[in-house]
Amino acid sequence: MADENRLTAALAAASSDRIVLDLAGIEERYRDLTERLPGVSVRFAMKACPVDEVIAGLTAHGAGVDAASPGEIAQAVSAGVPVRDIHFGNTIKSDQDIVTAHHLGIRDFATDSVEDVAAIARHAPGARVFCRLAVDGEGALWPLSRKCGCSVTDAVRVLELARELGLVPAGLSIHIGSQQMTAGAWRAAFGRLADAIVALARRGIALDHVNLGGGLPAQHYLDRRGVALRPPMGEIFEAIRAGTRLLRAVAPGPLDFVMEPGRYLVADHGAIRAHVSRLTTRQLLDGERAHWLYLSCGKFNGLYETDQLRYRLVFPTHADLDAVDIADPADTVPAVIAGPTCDSDDAFGQEGGLVRVPRNLRSGDPVWILACGAYSVSYLTRGFNGFSPLPCEVVGAREPEPCPA
Numbered sequence: 001m002a003d004e005n006r007l008t009a010a011l012a013a014a015s016s017d018r019i020v021l022d023l024a025g026i027e028e029r030y031r032d033l034t035e036r037l038p039g040v041s042v043r044f045a046m047k048a049c050p051v052d053e054v055i056a057g058l059t060a061h062g063a064g065v066d067a068a069s070p071g072e073i074a075q076a077v078s079a080g081v082p083v084r085d086i087h088f089g090n091t092i093k094s095d096q097d098i099v100t101a102h103h104l105g106i107r108d109f110a111t112d113s114v115e116d117v118a119a120i121a122r123h124a125p126g127a128r129v130f131c132r133l134a135v136d137g138e139g140a141l142w143p144l145s146r147k148c149g150c151s152v153t154d155a156v157r158v159l160e161l162a163r164e165l166g167l168v169p170a171g172l173s174i175h176i177g178s179q180q181m182t183a184g185a186w187r188a189a190f191g192r193l194a195d196a197i198v199a200l201a202r203r204g205i206a207l208d209h210v211n212l213g214g215g216l217p218a219q220h221y222l223d224r225r226g227v228a229l230r231p232p233m234g235e236i237f238e239a240i241r242a243g244t245r246l247l248r249a250v251a252p253g254p255l256d257f258v259m260e261p262g263r264y265l266v267a268d269h270g271a272i273r274a275h276v277s278r279l280t281t282r283q284l285l286d287g288e289r290a291h292w293l294y295l296s297c298g299k300f301n302g303l304y305e306t307d308q309l310r311y312r313l314v315f316p317t318h319a320d321l322d323a324v325d326i327a328d329p330a331d332t333v334p335a336v337i338a339g340p341t342c343d344s345d346d347a348f349g350q351e352g353g354l355v356r357v358p359r360n361l362r363s364g365d366p367v368w369i370l371a372c373g374a375y376s377v378s379y380l381t382r383g384f385n386g387f388s389p390l391p392c393e394v395v396g397a398r399e400p401e402p403c404p405a
Helices: 002-013 023-036 052-060 070-078 095-103 114-123 152-164 184-202 233-250 263-269
Strands: 018-022 040-045 064-067 086-088 108-111 128-132 140-142 168-173 178-180 209-211 256-259 270-283 289-295 313-315 332-338 355-358 366-370 392-395
Touching: 002 018, 002 023, 002 270, 002 392, 018 023, 018 263, 023 040, 023 052, 023 263, 023 392, 040 052, 052 064, 052 070, 064 070, 070 086, 070 095, 086 095, 095 114, 108 114, 114 152, 128 152, 152 168, 152 184, 168 184, 184 233, 263 270, 289 355, 313 355
Parallel strands: 018 392, 040 064, 040 256, 064 086, 086 108, 108 128, 128 168, 168 209, 209 256, 289 332
Antiparallel strands: 018 270, 140 178, 270 289, 270 366, 313 366, 332 355
């Protein structure tokens, strides 16, 4: 595929470590999403990939932005997103956050508590609010089920208070969990949304939109033991289309839909060019002798999500060996993969999910880490243990140029 060729060419040309993002591939994924879900507006969850070129590219195709802080709002505006297409999607915000966002022009705020909605009324008078419902997140790699969101009963209280305080009770939102792997989770969430819409209508509140949040899964991840995750995208999209029909049927008036994809748009269109620090063998306390492959990139500089994921590795100087599908296992050894820091948590494959790697790897050999377009830039530390954040290169744009580290 063209996007894979662009990434491969950029990785092969790189002489030093970096994150590579394929903007054309990201834009194509956006176009495909809008075709699969006609009538659903997209606001990119920029936390997944806060890179100006990506934000601007998606905006040029009609996407808005889901921002979680005044800093993200300011970056989105600077990247060219019209402020009317940005909402403050974080239910957790201080008084000063609300003041700053309102000053920047934001008029749409997420909420999930009476305390928060009262603060919005004080510091952003007349604003539109949408209340996030809690869902259990079952079926997702990261359920996201407790920190944000409230019950249907609380949502009614929150939006009634919003009306009393002069705000516009405009909508509801959900988030079914990050990397949601099931269609059933969507069906359950739409049932909860329907209950809330009906309950609000009985109190004279007619919403104008529902925000379906994030959760759409990337396609090319591996689980922690190296098995390919294969989300049922056809079933998921059909569940969403059916759910929007259900909500329109129970709503007392016209209802628009918004979605906040992040990972789904960018994950499969990014990769990291790293290198081998050392392939070692050591006898551990239990007497077992184990191979460890230490890479220049790990949990603190691009691979934070190794708590749930194992990334596909490619070794381009070893007959293009792919660590998931190596033709001759005799040329390989099973190894734990670890980053370069001295933190014991900076590793994956320790729980039985060893990776087969070329046995003759040498320090300095390049390694390509695939499906790293989501949260690799976001989770870079300032430089834990003195290992610098990776620079970022965007390809597939009209005039590729480095993006800020």
